Amino acid sequence: MKVTVSRSGGFAGLTRSWSVDVDAEPDTESWLVLIDRLPWSQAPGARQPTQPDRFVWVITADSRPTRKARLPEQQLTGPWRELVDRVRTTSEAEAGTTR
Amino acid sequence: MSRFIVPPYLLAHLAEADSPRLHRAPQAARNGLLAIEAVDRNATPPVVQSALGGEAVLERTIFDARGTEDLPGVRVRGEGEPATDDVAATEAYDALGATYALFREVYGRSSIDGAGLPLDATVHYGQDYDNAFWNGERMVFGDGDGEVFERFTASVSVIGHELTHGVTQYTANLTYQGQSGALNESVSDVFGALVEQHLFSQTVDQATWLIGEGLFTPEVQGRALRSMKAPGTAYDDDVLGTDPQPGHFDDYVETTDDNGGVHLNSGIPNRAFYLVAEALGGQAWLRAGQIWYDTLTGGTLAPDATFAQFAAATVEAATARYGADSDEARATSAGWQGVGVTPAA
Numbered sequence: 001m002k003v004t005v006s007r008s009g010g011f012a013g014l015t016r017s018w019s020v021d022v023d024a025e026p027d028t029e030s031w032l033v034l035i036d037r038l039p040w041s042q043a044p045g046a047r048q049p050t051q052p053d054r055f056v057w058v059i060t061a062d063s064r065p066t067r068k069a070r071l072p073e074q075q076l077t078g079p080w081r082e083l084v085d086r087v088r089t090t091s092e093a094e095a096g097t098t099r
Numbered sequence: 100m101s102r103f104i105v106p107p108y109l110l111a112h113l114a115e116a117d118s119p120r121l122h123r124a125p126q127a128a129r130n131g132l133l134a135i136e137a138v139d140r141n142a143t144p145p146v147v148q149s150a151l152g153g154e155a156v157l158e159r160t161i162f163d164a165r166g167t168e169d170l171p172g173v174r175v176r177g178e179g180e181p182a183t184d185d186v187a188a189t190e191a192y193d194a195l196g197a198t199y200a201l202f203r204e205v206y207g208r209s210s211i212d213g214a215g216l217p218l219d220a221t222v223h224y225g226q227d228y229d230n231a232f233w234n235g236e237r238m239v240f241g242d243g244d245g246e247v248f249e250r251f252t253a254s255v256s257v258i259g260h261e262l263t264h265g266v267t268q269y270t271a272n273l274t275y276q277g278q279s280g281a282l283n284e285s286v287s288d289v290f291g292a293l294v295e296q297h298l299f300s301q302t303v304d305q306a307t308w309l310i311g312e313g314l315f316t317p318e319v320q321g322r323a324l325r326s327m328k329a330p331g332t333a334y335d336d337d338v339l340g341t342d343p344q345p346g347h348f349d350d351y352v353e354t355t356d357d358n359g360g361v362h363l364n365s366g367i368p369n370r371a372f373y374l375v376a377e378a379l380g381g382q383a384w385l386r387a388g389q390i391w392y393d394t395l396t397g398g399t400l401a402p403d404a405t406f407a408q409f410a411a412a413t414v415e416a417a418t419a420r421y422g423a424d425s426d427e428a429r430a431t432s433a434g435w436q437g438v439g440v441t442p443a444a
Contacts, residue, residue: 006356008356008357009356009357009358009361009362010229010230010362011230011231011232011251011257011260011261011311011324011362012229012230012248012311012314012324012362013324013357013361013362013363014339015356015357050275050358051232051233051234051235051275052232052233052261052264052275052283052284052287053230053231053232053233053260053261053264054230054232055230056356056357056358
């Protein structure tokens with residue numbers, strides 16, 4: 001199952017994405033637990049504007065059915081933040097970059 | 100506060116006048132403008148007044164989040180205190196002052212809310228944080244990641260841009276999505292650029308019209324994040340890609356990213372402003388900037404204004420201040436025509 005986190009907005013208005021295929025990870029189980037615990041249905045709605053120049057995060061898990069959450073930067077806290085940090089670190093380590 | 104009886108916009112008009120009748124007047128007007136600038140620049144900073152005073156107040160405080168995301172952070176410098184050796188704190192302090200100076204000296208506005216709101220900024224926010232923002236109460240700056248971005252205090256236009264979000268919040272309050280969001284973004288780029296131009300006394304031709312110049316590391320192929328004069332040309336890098344901004348309404352980008360592409364589609368009204376400024380010449384903050392300021396604060400803009408409605412409001416503002424058949428009103432209409440936006444009826 002692929003998990004993708006995408007960050008758009010910010011002062012620079014750039015969009016960047018990071019992905020991990022959790023099935024290919026050595027610790028798949030801990031990934032699945034983290035993903036299942038996320039409050040997907042409580043993420044704020046897709047149409048809400050954010051504070052100016054803040055980032056907008058979109059987190060997608062291509063499970064069946066696909067799960068998707070859109071979060072203004074200020075609300076990227078707790079387990080959401082944990083997932084994003086983990087996806088970014090894993091993805092960057094695997095790509096051989098720290099960007 | 101200026102002590103000259105002839106208003107700056109009239110001096111600016113005379114300074115550009117090209118008539119066989121006028122020999123000394125244009126130069127005299129230019130000298131007058133320079134004198135106003137010198138007086139304002141040398142004026143001692145306004146003292147904090149009591150609640151009874153109507154005087155302008157500049158009250159800056161800089162905080163250091165020390166790499167955490169806890170706000171406000173540790174207080175490191177207050178108004179009138181000497182600079183520390185933290186470059187980011189000094190840059191923030193100076194640029195807050197430059198932003199205050201533009202709005203106060205040129206448009207008569209005391210701080211973001213027009214009532215001397217204290218200007219607070221936090222530097223060194225987060226880790227590798229590639230961003231800066233106004234959170235409704237204060238400015239917050241990251242240090243960049245050192246690979247793509249340097250620290251975000253390095254560009255005066257960034258600080259001017261962010262503080263202008265505050266001004267917009269207190270005035271037109273343009274909703275931050277779709278067209279009104281792109282206008283919100285553009286207004287911030289306009290006044291961000293004007294803060295920088297005013298600070299360096301640049302005319303339309305001398306200005307770079309770039310936003311965020313100096314934010315990229317030397318590794319990145321690009322001068323700045325955005326170009327108001329030529330949207331889509333600010334950078335072309337193998338990692339970041341090419342600057343995606345459109346400069347014409349025909350190329351408006353429909354997207355769900357970035358609140359409906361507010362940082363993309365701002366290129367269209369940005370270029371409209373540039374065209375108006377270029378047509379009028381001289382120092383852009385005096386007439387083009389005044390028209391935009393009047394539009395933002397005039398009270399006629401709806402928060403969900405479209406490009407067409409904003410364009411109409413700028414033409415109305417130019418007409419109200421300079422007259423229906425003025426160079427200014429005509430340049431304003433032409434500016435919007437140049438980007439394919441027809442002012443709403």
